[in-house]
Amino acid sequence: MEAEISINYLAISTELIVIFTIVGTISLDLILSKKSKYLVALFALAGSLISFIPIVFQWANYSKAIVLFEGSYVIDKFSIILKGLFILITYLTFLLSINFIESDSYYEGEYYFLLLCSLLGALVVASSRDLLTIFIGIELASGPMFLLSGWKKGDPKSNEGAIKFFLLGVLSASLILYGFSLLYGVTGKIIFAEIVASLSATGLHQSPVILLSAILILAGIGFKISVVPFHSWAPDTYEGAPLPVTAYLSISSKATGFLALIILFTKVFFESGSSWGVILVLISGVTMFIGNLSALQQTNPIRLLAYSSIAQAGFILAPLAVAGITGNYDEGVYASITYLVIYAFMNMGAFLVVNILINASDSENIYEWGGLAKDSPITGIFSVIFFFSLAGIPPLGGWFAKFVVFRSLLSTGEIFGLSLGVVGAINAVIALVYYARISKIIWMDDSPAGERVVTVPNTLKVVGFISLALTVLAGIFPGIFSNLGEASAIFFSS
């Protein structure tokens, strides 16, 4: 059969550029001598920057959704903005990595290759509208992370974390597949729109088997976004992985998982929202409490950030959960996505600060960080901005993220939303204690080791200032995020 396939290459040019960069990176790594491996990093940086160009172009021109491959792949403002986020986060992770990877005998070329593969997976998830594509996207995004989290080969903790991550990752993939197979078994379709049509034609959209499928998928993706009770791998893996990889895991991988969850639950399971919504509400509330209460106990900064990012996942999940119950998906997705975007930059900043401070103090115990702000005021200021932004203190970006979440929770005045709002408010206060503790230690405690020399490499400064600018701007002019509202509206109209 000779089907005429015309592909809109412009619409998928971002993905194409990333693929080209992936191939280029791995080939360069083969050719280059050990001394000039840094060129691989430069190539990867350049490639990720160039892949941003189509994003700008598409954002300006695509007022309507572009549908490719018979409905399997959709490029709309919603996916474009998230692709932009993924690329920017990968770019910042590269910058964070350069000194880190050079500092030890790591494999350089493969490192960038794997990160770029993960990026490609995230980009695919953002546009995917069928079961196969989204599964490939999810796994392409998380597969490389199994390898990267074990990158510190000599470190037993790194090995342990990577193994845990890998085993649970495989389990989660199989759960997702199981859920998908139920959907396919019932409807015989893989494209979301056709699944929905078939379900409503047969009246099965509220049936137990569909709910089971939703729960299986939720459990599978629950691992990726590390919400309770699927969170236990995160602190160990985060602690063992190289720090830039941890940052990427807690931001980009998490965002990919959330995106998949949002797409599946609002495009496929939206009619059974009243059932899974209740489960998500519970998960969201418990996640906030467990994440925050565990973070309070931590002395290791990376474990602290791991638990903090678990708690933050509870916040991101909350609007989606309540949207399931109220059916107000537009509002819920806008809030979740806005939170995700702001969280991405402030969390990147927080990892940057932790990275600098661990190097400066040569210690992974926050209580030995006393007085470091005096040795490096710039790091001190970074820490104030990013950690208090995570705590949601105005005028830093985090307040607006929390605000839109509260707004969507309270929008209908329905009891689940109200309760989750109260839970969120209590958790915001608990979280303040440990976020403020970092600032307290480095600004107010005395230095245990006399004056220390803190060097902040320029690449890290760039990461810091980009994240800082976005975090502060988000807090003072949150209007810049109104685009996300427009984007979520388009997401639902298509």
Add this chain to the structure above:
Amino acid sequence: MTNILETFSNGLGISLVVFLPLVSAIFILFIPKTQEFLIKITTLGASVVTFLLSLIVAYQFDYDKAHTFQLGNKLSWIESINSNYEIGIDGISLPLLLLSTFISVLAIIYSFEHLPEPVNPKGMMSLILVLETGMNGTFVALDLILFFVFFELVLLPMYFMIGIWGDRTVRSVAGLKNEIETRLYASIKFFVFTLFGSAFMLLGFLGLYFRGNKTFSIPELIELGTSGAFTGTFATLVFAVLFLGFAVKVPMWPLHTWLPDAHTAAPTVGSVLLAAILLKLGSYGFVRIALPILPEQAKAWAPAIAILSAIGIIYGSLACLAQTDLKRLIAFSSVGHMGFVMLGISSLTSIGINAAMIGMVAHGIITGLLFFISGSMAHTYHTRDMGRLGGNMKLLPKTGALLGFTAMASLGLPGLAGFWGEFMALLGAYNPLSGLNITVFRTSMVAGAIGTVLTAGYLLWMLQRVNLGEPKEEWIGQDLHDADNYELAAWIPLVILTVLIGVFPKLIFGSTNDAVINLVTKAFGG
């Protein structure tokens, strides 16, 4: 020229008053640490200009229309949630705005020479300026979200002020295994308490937004509220969370426990700004937001507020009688004085709310001064223990005389600023808004009256222990410095204001009265 004046009165003026300090703080970050004098003089310049601008604002303000919001503007800010940069002042906010810009200047003058360890004027000066933006902004914001942002903006600077420059004495705290430095405990306690209140307050704001035509504009919400748009369980809940947010800040008994710790631990300027301005953000919130937007709920809650205020007054004074620490005594006296302010507000009459307004200003001036003086004494004597002090009049005659004067002002001596707030609050409570439970209010009034006696008691006792008598052995022959020029420059203006407002209360009432009457008439029909 007329053009400039016109834009100035269309919001530019008060915007400058709000943001000039913040911009200067950012500017100061770029001055090298070693250029201390340049840093200090820039800060002083910025705060003086801000104060002068606020005077021009006060000059342009039309006192015949003090009940309307003036000199403001409304610009688009966060379109997606319909929150705007809406600002303006009326007769209620104007005196507080002036108080804020004025006290900031004095705090900066004092900080020229009197910073505790680790000194670092660059840090302290920029924090004071950021704090000033937060305070000024809260008083001019007419949009709930804008109000919230400014209301919270004061937290970070105050947290760091207490935590970095605060008292380093090690103490044990119930519930904590290890002993902890006072400053570290007090700073996080302050932060957590206030955030707890305001996190719920934000939920309340959102409630008003969803029930009130999706607007955050305070004037629009007042219109809606006074026409009875918010009723039932919903309104009760919203009032409860707003109450929580504001009452923690005031602070009202029993949410006050952060205050004595914060005040005792804070450096002198921190205590002054905290007492003089930050506490007013809470009581101002009641007058600006809670009462006019939820009048029915205010009526329902008024007796409870009156009782809590009365308890606060009695409790504050009794606690003062038990103190040995000079700063802690003044901190508890704040609980009592703010009790009078809240008692006035709870009467829901124009007399009571006017009393609250002048009470706020007077407390800001007098208690600010008390903290200046006690902080300076603690610095000189290296102790705040009143058991060790004594004969201060002989050792430090200037400081002693000012302490005596300020204590008299604080106990409400007629002719000084503190008198009007207490006296009129009692008057308001004697005759509250018709329909309110008269027994409750009269009982509260009696409790308040007993409180005034107790207040006089502890202040005179304090004076007797600290100021009078013969100096203790340990101080004789010591080289103790009396107030220097920086201190006098910071203190004398407050003394003058105390007398001026005491003799001409119209300085405050001239601005507040119309606005308060308008509020009461519109909201409570009284």
